[in-house]
Amino acid sequence: MLVVDDEEGPRQSVRVIFKDEFEILMAADGPAAIEFAQKNKIDVAVLDIRMAGMSGIEVLERLKYVDPSIEAVMMTAFETTDTMRQALRLRACDYINKPFDIGTMRAAVSNAMQRRTLESEIHNNAEQLQELLAELQNHKIAEQMSQKRGEIYASIIHDINGPLTVISGFIQLLNQRIGNSTRLEVEDLEFIKDRLKTITRQVTNCIEISRRYLSFLGRQSDEAPRVGVNDMLTDLNHLVNVHPSLHNNQFTIHPLSENLSARIIGTDLIQILLNLAVNGFQCSPRPHSVSIEAQSLLRPVDLAALKDGTQDRILNVESFENNPPLVMHSVRDDGPGIPAETLPKIFQPYFTTKGSRQGTGLGLNIVQRLVKTAKGALHVHTEVGKGTTFTLYLPAAPLGGR
Numbered sequence: 001m002l003v004v005d006d007e008e009g010p011r012q013s014v015r016v017i018f019k020d021e022f023e024i025l026m027a028a029d030g031p032a033a034i035e036f037a038q039k040n041k042i043d044v045a046v047l048d049i050r051m052a053g054m055s056g057i058e059v060l061e062r063l064k065y066v067d068p069s070i071e072a073v074m075m076t077a078f079e080t081t082d083t084m085r086q087a088l089r090l091r092a093c094d095y096i097n098k099p100f101d102i103g104t105m106r107a108a109v110s111n112a113m114q115r116r117t118l119e120s121e122i123h124n125n126a127e128q129l130q131e132l133l134a135e136l137q138n139h140k141i142a143e144q145m146s147q148k149r150g151e152i153y154a155s156i157i158h159d160i161n162g163p164l165t166v167i168s169g170f171i172q173l174l175n176q177r178i179g180n181s182t183r184l185e186v187e188d189l190e191f192i193k194d195r196l197k198t199i200t201r202q203v204t205n206c207i208e209i210s211r212r213y214l215s216f217l218g219r220q221s222d223e224a225p226r227v228g229v230n231d232m233l234t235d236l237n238h239l240v241n242v243h244p245s246l247h248n249n250q251f252t253i254h255p256l257s258e259n260l261s262a263r264i265i266g267t268d269l270i271q272i273l274l275n276l277a278v279n280g281f282q283c284s285p286r287p288h289s290v291s292i293e294a295q296s297l298l299r300p301v302d303l304a305a306l307k308d309g310t311q312d313r314i315l316n317v318e319s320f321e322n323n324p325p326l327v328m329h330s331v332r333d334d335g336p337g338i339p340a341e342t343l344p345k346i347f348q349p350y351f352t353t354k355g356s357r358q359g360t361g362l363g364l365n366i367v368q369r370l371v372k373t374a375k376g377a378l379h380v381h382t383e384v385g386k387g388t389t390f391t392l393y394l395p396a397a398p399l400g401g402r
Ligand SMILES: Nc1ncnc2c1ncn2[C@@H]1O[C@H](COP(=O)(O)OP(=O)(O)OP(=O)(O)O)[C@@H](O)[C@H]1O
Pocket: 158, 275, 279, 280, 283, 333, 335, 336, 337, 338, 342, 346, 347, 351, 352, 353, 354, 358, 359, 360, 361, 362, 363, 364, 365, 388
């Protein structure tokens, strides 16, 4: 506690009152008081307003400058209300009249002390809270990002790879055709125009793919995801029709007779079905057919009937939300089927039978992860020599409803 008064008498009486409770520093003028405050931790200052040289108001202002948390009790004799207002504006805690009685002085100082403790507690708590919040926030973001970033990058690279292959192949073709010529013939121009059209389409495709992923990154995660199944199938149809793996294969889509929402992020559903369809196209070099059929289910799936075996594989039974309404997508091909010894491996990351130039072996692994995230299930049934059907089950909701 700091007592500032230019008269010895009042200084001593304040000291006598508080000498057993606080450590007391006494200053006879402003400069001495300020020096004390710079060198010591002051909780409460009792300041006489009228002093020779520096006034108590000025001392208060400077003390608050040195340490804003110092609480001050002003002692007044016959000051104007203006002076008092000024003191309060400078955040003095209280003022008492001189000559003071012991009770009033005690009350004022204990009040100031309480305020000081409280404020430092609030201050400390607020600081701690702030630190904790920042830590929590960082933690949360870091966790989310580390979970998603790698997966999303892998997915983008996987999906953009197809269109990029076409683009680079067509650019090579153009180079071969016009690389050495000094003049272009009409047929050259036709050739170039035609190839440029395809390139443009594939570039648009790449942009579309990255746009979808980016919008997914920025998505609010607490909003329940959903997508209109038939609208998504229309989008998918566009994507498949410009996809390089389509070749001469036949592709058909059978939408829902009555549209429903699937409880999944739209880009995820497209990615799942596109991966399955592309696998369907790539399973044989001979022209064959691939179809996607959507159907709604009003009963739970009979999971007991779907068991892992030499021709079957069922994924994510443990966290599948098997409550109707459900929506089912079957991706069917009439290709060579999957041999029993290969079937258990197809969902492993980097497993491919296509050679490293053709496949990364990530497609079905990405599909598996997306099905899990959506709390869906995936069933594979395959017959060697006849073909393969991947069936995706997802929780659904009426269109527009929650
Ligand atoms: N419809 C299918 N018919 C026959 N085999 C399939 C079918 N779908 C997947 N497979 C087998 O599963 C393997 C893994 O498929 P996945 O999609 O994970 O990788 P990939 O197609 O080889 O490569 P990527 O998808 O990365 O280009 C394939 O290499 C293939 O052997």
